[in-house]
Amino acid sequence: MTLIGPSLMCADMGNLQESVMRLDRAGVDFFHLDIMDGSFVPNFTMGPDLIKRIRQFSDKPFDVHLMVERPEDHLDLFIQSGADMISIHAEATAHLQRSLQKLKNDGIKAGVALNPSTPITELEHVLDVVDYVTVMTVNPGFAGQSFVPLMYKKIKKIKELIQSEGYQIDIQVDGNIGFETIPGVLKNGADMLVCGTSCLFKNDVLLEDAVGQLRAFLE
Ligand code: DX5
Ligand code: ZN
Numbered sequence: 001m002t003l004i005g006p007s008l009m010c011a012d013m014g015n016l017q018e019s020v021m022r023l024d025r026a027g028v029d030f031f032h033l034d035i036m037d038g039s040f041v042p043n044f045t046m047g048p049d050l051i052k053r054i055r056q057f058s059d060k061p062f063d064v065h066l067m068v069e070r071p072e073d074h075l076d077l078f079i080q081s082g083a084d085m086i087s088i089h090a091e092a093t094a095h096l097q098r099s100l101q102k103l104k105n106d107g108i109k110a111g112v113a114l115n116p117s118t119p120i121t122e123l124e125h126v127l128d129v130v131d132y133v134t135v136m137t138v139n140p141g142f143a144g145q146s147f148v149p150l151m152y153k154k155i156k157k158i159k160e161l162i163q164s165e166g167y168q169i170d171i172q173v174d175g176n177i178g179f180e181t182i183p184g185v186l187k188n189g190a191d192m193l194v195c196g197t198s199c200l201f202k203n204d205v206l207l208e209d210a211v212g213q214l215r216a217f218l219e
Pocket of ligand 1: 006009010065139175177205
């Protein structure tokens, strides 16, 4: 089954409790929480205290996407905030294997995020400690960016790599995932859709029955 994960930075950040509860009731599969440090990407979003604050409003997995330099310095903070899954950018650390191993040891689902131009060879020597790969289908930092067309082929290549090595690793796609791009990402092997302004939200507002319409589109 294709998993739907709203990107909460696209929701009404002034009333995340209501957004989380509405999305939970609507039956989303996970929540995607974008963390930005103004250095790895030129933007800031939320932090561990906000994650801790909204944790109580849903039991669905919290997927924390760390768009930060040296993520290894901050893993415990986000684990303690209530993260169930954490993706770290291969481009942001000299210690990818060690960081992923730590997440696994701490019972957290470990993800590797790859910017559009980052080759998939970054995955080769960590496949045994990866639970999911976050394929950035836009250049990270802001919602509403344009899909990078070569990412369709990249998703396919990652799927082939995972299957040829015999691992069970999900492929998450993140950025401009909407009705135009979903058929192509699914055809090439995506399993988890991070959904923001391209299908669930408009001007920070959750569209009426957006999850239901997306679910129907996926059938
Ligand atoms: C961008 C973030 C995405 C983004 C998705 O850097 O990682 O999660 O919020 O928003 P849309 O779907 O509008 O691209
Ligand atoms: Zn993200």
